[in-house]
Amino acid sequence: MSYLKFKADHLFDGYRLWDDKHVLITDENGIIENIAPIDDAGDGIQSYHGILSPGLINCHCHLELSHLRNVIPPHTGLIEFLCSVVTKREASPNPSDGEAYEDPAITKMNSIVAAEKEMYDNGIVAVGDIGNTADTADVKSKSNIRWQNFVEVLSFTDEKADENIEHYKKVAQVFENQNLQIGGRAGKNQSRNRTSLVPHAPYSISPKTFRKINEITKGQVISIHNQENPAEDELYKTGGGGYLKLFKIFGMNTSPFPVTGKSSIRSYLPYFNNKQTIFLVHNTYMPEEDVIWASEYARAYGLRLVYCVCVNANLYIENKVPPIEMLLKNNCTIVLGTDSYSSNWQLSIAKEMEAIQKNFPKLFPETILQWATLNGASALHWDNEFGSFEKGKKPGVILLSSDFSDSKRLV
Numbered sequence: 001m002s003y004l005k006f007k008a009d010h011l012f013d014g015y016r017l018w019d020d021k022h023v024l025i026t027d028e029n030g031i032i033e034n035i036a037p038i039d040d041a042g043d044g045i046q047s048y049h050g051i052l053s054p055g056l057i058n059c060h061c062h063l064e065l066s067h068l069r070n071v072i073p074p075h076t077g078l079i080e081f082l083c084s085v086v087t088k089r090e091a092s093p094n095p096s097d098g099e100a101y102e103d104p105a106i107t108k109m110n111s112i113v114a115a116e117k118e119m120y121d122n123g124i125v126a127v128g129d130i131g132n133t134a135d136t137a138d139v140k141s142k143s144n145i146r147w148q149n150f151v152e153v154l155s156f157t158d159e160k161a162d163e164n165i166e167h168y169k170k171v172a173q174v175f176e177n178q179n180l181q182i183g184g185r186a187g188k189n190q191s192r193n194r195t196s197l198v199p200h201a202p203y204s205i206s207p208k209t210f211r212k213i214n215e216i217t218k219g220q221v222i223s224i225h226n227q228e229n230p231a232e233d234e235l236y237k238t239g240g241g242g243y244l245k246l247f248k249i250f251g252m253n254t255s256p257f258p259v260t261g262k263s264s265i266r267s268y269l270p271y272f273n274n275k276q277t278i279f280l281v282h283n284t285y286m287p288e289e290d291v292i293w294a295s296e297y298a299r300a301y302g303l304r305l306v307y308c309v310c311v312n313a314n315l316y317i318e319n320k321v322p323p324i325e326m327l328l329k330n331n332c333t334i335v336l337g338t339d340s341y342s343s344n345w346q347l348s349i350a351k352e353m354e355a356i357q358k359n360f361p362k363l364f365p366e367t368i369l370q371w372a373t374l375n376g377a378s379a380l381h382w383d384n385e386f387g388s389f390e391k392g393k394k395p396g397v398i399l400l401s402s403d404f405s406d407s408k409r410l411v
Ligand SMILES: [Zn+2]
Pocket: 060, 061, 062, 130, 225, 281, 339, 340
């Protein structure tokens, strides 16, 4: 057995930073042996500038929207942005003069392939990935990234809830069938990718649909876009506000949701009580009183809440950052996501870390590193393999520049 040995200016093991006098040792397949003092590590050490880290975890992406890169301009605000995604996601790109016409389905597939490769090369080892369709199933079946597929339900009315859930179960089945095939090729029963049905957002899921999703996701990891715009609370408190514009596109002149007089999260979280891990994504406009309330609710009903922040996407859409210091103060579990190419300049967790460090300069680099690695792995229930340099794990080995502006995969 031959060993791989790595050292750099700093070594982050998933918990803390070590200095350049320690060497990470893995076997030839990247399985962690140990971290040894340099004097005991022998020869053949690869030496780098920057930070060695376990592979990065992207807890929120929409790989299927990769063809929307540079399509929607920045800083439109969320509601204009959503209207653009809904109306432009199936649009055929216009070839500019002199350019050959390309089939939109091929353009879409090429952009999915390129985005998967980008994430692999920049050191992302696992992704929580949203999809309304199974367009990404083929690429994922050949990918060396681990995928938690969040099949995202859109279901505005109770009348359509059964029909919609059946439709999205069929989408989920495509991913499950792919997983069985990968598992077959690997000589196992099943690949280690996973699939769950998840609610899109509080402004797109009817009460009956929430109840059905709760029933069928017992103990699973699920996700929901949460409090990304103040209009979300207004919708539940008064039945009015900016989301009515989005509903018009779907042919509805009034809000299809009950007016509860409460904030959005206080209106929908009580539908859940089935031991799920729930990723609350964005939280850009979540007030502290709701965080305190949600923690109490989760404790009482056996839920695990994870706060996924997508800072570059928030800057792209609303030019605003989420209340990270408040979440930290309230002991929330924080993880990182890139969101999709419809609202980001790249799919890089390092760039998310860089944006967080720039906007919150008081945060310790170790804290941000932990969100990007061990916290993400643990939230996805994959910390037995990913997230830290502990003996027997195969978390990937990546090199980050010291200012988090760049990352690349070493193993
Ligand atoms: Zn999203």
